[in-house]
Amino acid sequence: ETGVTQSPTHLIKTRGQQVTLRCSSQSGHNTVSWYQQALGQGPQFIFQYYREEENGRGNFPPRFSGLQFPNYSSELNVNALELDDSALYLCASSLGAWQGISGDSPLHFGNGTRLTVT
């Protein structure tokens, strides 16, 4: 069973630039969620994708956007980077309730991408 993998592991960008982070879901999982984790804080939900469509979003501005591909992998795009975007970005996959299973499976997280904006 392949776990959730994220790339790159570390990234340094300059304020105003754009960044794309990538995530491969755990095999068999059809739902991907993205989280932002600032230093010393818990993960904050950004959005979730199911069947290539966004089906839930946290309190993040539109410059945070995403994609889910037919193989359930996903991308997180952030435009016009700000210094406060520096954080660990986590991807989590799960098997959604829409498959007839009673409730989502627990979230399976990758080890994240550490983004530093200077």
Place this chain on the structure above:
Amino acid sequence: LAKTTQPISMDSYEGQEVNITCSHNNIATNDYITWYQQFPSQGPRFIIQGYKTKVTNEVASLFIPADRKSSTLSLPRVSLSDTAVYYCLVGPMDSSYKLIFGSGTRLLVRP
């Protein structure tokens, strides 16, 4: 969405049992309680999930009283490798994305 409250930090020693309590006074009827563990520079890892009474797996037990307004994660005989941040989350089973992570409990296990 139910808000959770848990201690900011706890200290323990190797071999001891550790109990971390989480308060969730506004838990809804269809909410489940889920605990995650996170090591530095890693993503959170699912530990245990329950709805009521007691749930036990190979790593932990989860105790939930009848009113479900709190829950206790019990880690038997902790080791140094159990030093981590533990998150208590409450939310509906069919909407995992609605789970809200708080700041968690930082557990330090000493030799």
